[in-house]
Amino acid sequence: MSVIYLMVPLAILLAFVGLVAFYWALRSGQFDDVETPAQRILFEEIKEKKETLK
Amino acid sequence: MxxxxxxxxxxxxxxxxxxxxxxxxxxxxxxxxxxxxxxxxxxxxxxxLSNNGLNQFYEMSEGVVGVRPSEDGEFDYLNDIVSSLALFESEDCVRIRFRIPSIHCISCVWLLEKLAHLQEGIRSSRVNFAKQEILINYDPREVRLSEVASLLQRLGYEPKLNLEDEGKEEKSEVRKDLGKIAMAGFCCGNIMMMSFPAYFGLQLDDSFARLFAYLNLFLCLPLVTYCSVDFWKAIPRFLNSRKISLDLPIAVGIGVLFSQTAFDVLSQSGEGYADSLGGFVFFLLLGRFFQKVSYKRLSFERDFKSFFPLSVRVLQGSEAKLRPVQEVKAGDTLLIRSGELLPVDGEVIKGEAGMDYSFVTGESEPVRLVAGEKAFAGGRQKYGLLEIKAQSAVDSSYLASLWNDETFRDEKILGEAEISQKAGVAFTFVVPVLAIAAALYWGMTTDLHRGLEVFVAVLIVACPCALALSIPLAFGFSLRFLGKRGFFIKNANVIEKMAQADSFVFDKTGTLSRSDLLSVKVIKDEMSEVDKQALFLLSSQSGHPKSLALQEEYETYKSDHELCDFSEIVGQGIEAQICRNHYQIKAHGAYTCLMKNERVIADFDIRSAWRKNWQSALRSLKEKCCVLSGDQDRDRDYLQREMPEGSEIFFQQKPHDKLEKIREMKKYHKSVVMFGDGLNDSGALKEADVGVAIAENSQSFTPASDVIMHGDQMQNLGRIQNYMQWVMKLIRLSFVFSLLYNFTGLAFAVTGHLSPLTSAILMPLSSLTILFISALGTSLGAKIYLKKGNEK
Structure with missing residues (x-):
């Protein structure tokens, strides 16, 4: 059972990595605008369609 | 498709x-x-677009996508103030942000992000759709800011700039809040994981139990420091100014929970309340964030400067040069063209014009100005060309003096609703008394240690977590429903204040009536077909609002008659020769008349059109109504007839008079609601308990206010108030529920039976109940009161 002494801090550490990743995303502005990127992703598709038509 | x-x-x-x-x-x-x-x-x-191969713009979305570009737009002055506008500026790169209200669809985003194809020197452009903003990087060596702005303008996306926005860096409140929530969620989740053995009543080794307890305590540290910063602020606020809010008992609760946990863990006497603390902070932060997001991006704080243009034409010698408004000094000669707003007080030097002060005074009739007369800031030049000698800088004009009235200095307290303040007070006084009483009882009957335990238990369980959630949740949900109906609220106080309002004050022009629409009533008609055609032709020559109204009314009488010797005498009327007859449109007493060869052949009553169903809306309020108008009293009879009984009507009210009237009314009434649209109402809007600004569309400027309401919603006023009353009832109901939970907890605590497990179950359960009640209740209320389509 003493493996718990290792597992529990490790589990918390893992979750902490996730938290740090979230903070990185937050600071780089990924949560500032959640609407436009959802639309922007559609642009390339339209462009490709046009090219294949040519 | x-x-x-x-x-x-x-x-x-x-x-x-x-x-x-x-x-x-x-x-x-x-x-x-x-x-x-x-x-x-x-x-x-x-x-x-087609020259640059961007034609697919028109095929991207259904319906009409293009925006018609506005006619003029001069941006040369921007080049002088680049450094104050730019977010970043270096030799080869400038980053700038524009607000573009006309962004409305996916095609707009697409096109605006292709700016680099259209103009050399623009490196990249990025659109924020939600905020209707564009961020542009360009090379100042290749392209100037004025060219960037005029490109946008030519495409139909006129950038909106005003003094207020200039250089204001956006505060990243949202980022801070999200950061706190993430941390709270992380701590809370891990604490719960480590509390599992306790939840299931597993017997653990002592060494394991101690490990979990210490880890829990460690995870509590960020919860009580970083995450709870805002709650702690309540304590110095209380000590400094005796101001009690619901945050105070919350801060006490957090403090007690943490100290007890720390004591239990360090003295190895138990596992503490770490899980309750985690859930508590996490839920509270979520509730608060939800409330903030609901208030969204509407700008409610606007002073007179945001109405003004960024630049004016200043005459230097014989040349007119654009100059930023702030740099206008007394003594400068300004050139004001038709349609432009005068930003300073001044004296007319040359020209003759009609100045529309409806913005400042509410009077819709333009005032005729000739050389030598004084013109005031805020007037809009209606026709003609004026040269005006500035007599003051922007900040010392008559308008600015209105803003410097003391009403504008003391800010209303934001965010905190009165009802939650009262609850805060109750909690702050009742809970300690109860805790001490319980502690004394147990201390007497058993021992001192037991007494202390009970004391702490009472403080923990009496923490008004659910109570603190109920207000942001109920208000947050209802804001959304009201927002959908064109009623946008700045702070939570408004719902409470408006629900109990017993006095409603209205401006006339632009509020009860529509500022953008004049109605024509024919009083006398001796016109032949040809006369009507002449009337249309003559009225279409002038841009005067009354001419426009007549032109619209007689739109069907188009003809190809010739018109000659046209002349417009500002403030007098217009005349011309049509079909060898002399026609004239001029004022005729209270009416406007058409004269043919010096004989009156028709009289028109032209006045602003009233809003639909405004009378029944006022009646449905069932409270005292009052009209404060800046106009002459030509509508007095009509208003007296149509207003509910017992209403008061005042005309010729200057902005300061309106403010005084409201101040007086506040003495006799519980809550005064003021509706207005112009700058002339801004003092009164600010002074009233609730100031509602009326906007015709979401892009039009409105004075600073607590609420921005869409003009069409005027007819639904009564139902909006009913909904607010419903929401207040709902909040009281959730108060009752949360208090029930508190009392259940108290019963455990006072009798000395509160275990960490009970507390860990009670807290989230109460929060979820409140969430359920507010979400369901507000949407049910919206179905009953705000249902679309049951307009009369």
Missing amino acids: QTRAESWIPSISEDLFCRHCGEKVCEDTWSHESDLFCCNGCLNVYLI
Whole structure:
């Protein structure tokens, strides 16, 4: 059972990595605008369609 | 899906529509190949796009996508103030942010992000759709800011700039809040994981139990420091100014929970309340964030400067130069063209014009100005060209003096609703008394240690977590429902204040009536067909609002008569020779008349059109109503007849008079609600308990206020108030529920039976109940009161 002494801090550490990743995303502005990127992703598709038509 | 390309091609008999903006195309068509355009502007956009291979703009989304570009726009002055506007500036790169209200669809985003294709020197452009903003990086060596702005303008996306926004760096409140929530969620989740053994009543080794307890305590540290910063602020606020809010008992609760946990863990006497603390902070932060997000991006704080243009033309010698408004000094000669707003007080030097002060005084009739007369800041030049000698700088004009009135200095307390303040007070006084009493009882009957335990237990369980959630949740949900109906609220106080309002004050022009619409009533009509045609022809020559109204009324009488010797005498009327007869449109007492060869042949009563169903809306309020108008009293009889009984009507009210009236009314009434639209109402709006600014569309400027209401919603006022009363009832109900939970907990605590497990179950359960009640209740209320389609 003493493996718990290792597992529990490790589990918390893992979750902490996730938290740090979230903070990185937050600071780089990924949560500032959640609407436009959802639309922007559609642009390339339209462009490709046009090219294949040519 | 039918694409635009198919749908617009018209058959000959049908109406023709502009390829770009979808407007109806009338005479003087602009065309390119087989496409028709309504104006040169639209044609230009089309050409720019097709020359650059960006034609798919028109095929991206259904319906009309283009925006018709506005006519003029001079941005030269921008080049002088680049450094104050830029977010970043270096030799080869400038980053700038513009607000573009006309961004409305996916095609806009697409096109605006292709700016780099259209103009050399623009490196990249990025659109924030939600905020209707564009971020542009450009090379100042290749392109100037004025060129960037005019490109946007030519495409139909006129950048909105005003003094207020200048250089204001956006605060990243949202980021901070999200950061705290993430941390709280992380700590809370891990604490719960480590509390599992306790939840299931597993017997653990002592060493394990201690490990978990210490880890829990460690995870509590960020919870009580970083995450709870805002709650702690309540304590110095209480110590400094005796101001009690619901945050105070919350802060006490957090403090007690943490100290007890720390004591238990360090003295190895138990596992503490770490899980309760985690859930508590996490839920509270979520509730608060939800409330903040609901208030969204509407700008409620506007002072007079945001109404003003960024630049004016200043005469230097014989040349007119654009200059930023702030740099205008007393003594400068300004050139004000028709349609422009005068930003400073001044004296007319040359020219003759009609100055529309409706913005400042509410009087819709333009004032005639000749050389030597004084003109005041905020007036809009209606026709003609004026040279005005500035007598003051922007900040010391008459308008600015209104803003410097003391009402504008003391800010209303934001965010905290009165009802939650009361609850805060109750908690702060009742809970300690109860805790001490319980502690004394247990201390007497058993021992001191037991007494202390009970004391702490009471403080923990009495923490008004659910109570603190109920207000942001109920208000947050209802804000959304009200927002959908064109009623946007700045702070939570408004719902409470408006629910109990017993006095409603209205401005007339622009509020009860529509500022953008004049109605024509024919009083006397001795006109022949030819006269009517002449009337249409004559009225179409002038841009005066009354002429426009007449022109619209007699639109069907188009003809190809010739018109000669036209003259417009500002403030007097217009005249011309048509079909060898002399026609004249001028004022005739309270009416406007058409004269043919010096004989009156028709009288018109032209006045602002009233809003739909305004009378019944006022009646449905069932409270005292009052009208404060800046106009002359020509509508007195009509108003007296139509207003509910017992209403008061005041005319010729200057902005300061309105403010005083409201101040007086506040003495006798519980809560005064003021509705207004212009700058002239801004003092009164600010002074009233609730100031409601009326806007015709979401892009129009409104004075600073607590609420921005869409003009069409005037007819639903009564139901909006009913909904607010419903929401207040709902909040009281959730108060009762949360208090029930508190009392259940108290019963455990006072009798000395509160275990960490009970507390860990009670807290989230109470929060979820409140969430359930508010979400369900507000949407049910919206169905009953705000249902669309049951307008009378």
